[in-house]
Amino acid sequence: xxxxxxxxxxxxxxxxxxxxxxxxxxxxxxxxxxxxxxxxxxxxxxxxxxxxxxxxxxxxxxxxxxxxxxxxxxxxxxxxxxxxxxxxxxxxxxxxxxxxxxxxxxxxxxxx
Amino acid sequence: xxxxxxxxxxxxxxxxxxxxxxxxxxxxxxxxxxxxxxxxxxxxxxxxxxxxxxxxxxxxxxxxxxxxxxxxxxxxxxxxxxxxxxxxxxxxxxxxxxxxxxxxxxxxxxxxx
Numbered sequence: 001x002x003x004x005x006x007x008x009x010x011x012x013x014x015x016x017x018x019x020x021x022x023x024x025x026x027x028x029x030x031x032x033x034x035x036x037x038x039x040x041x042x043x044x045x046x047x048x049x050x051x052x053x054x055x056x057x058x059x060x061x062x063x064x065x066x067x068x069x070x071x072x073x074x075x076x077x078x079x080x081x082x083x084x085x086x087x088x089x090x091x092x093x094x095x096x097x098x099x100x101x102x103x104x105x106x107x108x109x110x111x112x
Numbered sequence: 113x114x115x116x117x118x119x120x121x122x123x124x125x126x127x128x129x130x131x132x133x134x135x136x137x138x139x140x141x142x143x144x145x146x147x148x149x150x151x152x153x154x155x156x157x158x159x160x161x162x163x164x165x166x167x168x169x170x171x172x173x174x175x176x177x178x179x180x181x182x183x184x185x186x187x188x189x190x191x192x193x194x195x196x197x198x199x200x201x202x203x204x205x206x207x208x209x210x211x212x213x214x215x216x217x218x219x220x221x222x223x224x225x
Contacts, residue, residue, distance in 0.1 A: 004154075031212050033212075040221075041218070041219075042202060042216045042217060042218045042219045043155070043202065043216045045214075045215075045216075048212050048213075050212065088154050088155075090154070090155075092212065098145070098160070098206065098209065098210050098211060098212065098214065099145070099157045099160065099168055099170065100145075100147075100155070100157060100214075101157070102154030102155050102156070103154055104153065104154055105152075105153070105154050
């Protein structure tokens with residue numbers, strides 16, 4: 001059974017600081033996704049990582065994938081309050097259907 | 113091009129009742145996947161419908177069932193509701209059953225009392 005673990009589960013950081021969220025998964029996967037979710041809202045797609053060594057950046061967020069270590073990271077640079085949200089990684093076991101297995105989420109709180 | 117829509121936005125049901133949730137896929141998409149997200153947890157895959165057939169199912173009991181219509185919209189039906197069914201239900205549409213581009217709808221918040 002595929003397991004996806006994120007850490008930390010909760011992160012409180014000051015504006016302007018840098019931090020990294022880690023996502024470990026237990027078996028070989030085809031793709032890895034990062035999503036953002038605001039309270040009571042749906043999922044907003046941030047990144048899709050398709051191959052080993054993939055790195056994607058958007059604004060203050062950068063995601064990377066190491067398929068050999070079964071590890072993805074989401075790095076936050078110079079955090080701002082607007083980044084406060086819950087971040088999920090999800091792993092895809094495609095087969096005949098794309099089925100995402102999500103991590104437990106990391107709740108990020110950026111304080112002034 | 114319209115995005116993924118879901119209805120209703122919220123609803124409250126009593127334990128033992130039945131509920132139907134609806135999802136309209138993004139224009140041109142032929143695949144709909146359903147997820148359940150309990151409070152404080154990550155979403156869990158329920159099942160996927162591709163060209164009107166169930167095409168993959170997660171670890172959910174048979175009282176969770178679905179349909180996909182010729183226009184590719186979809187329904188999720190839950191019978192004999194239990195308190196633990198209270199959750200945000202999300203649908204995602206894509207073009208093709210294995211596409212990595214999935215677009216999530218706004219969700220339906222179901223409360224079972």
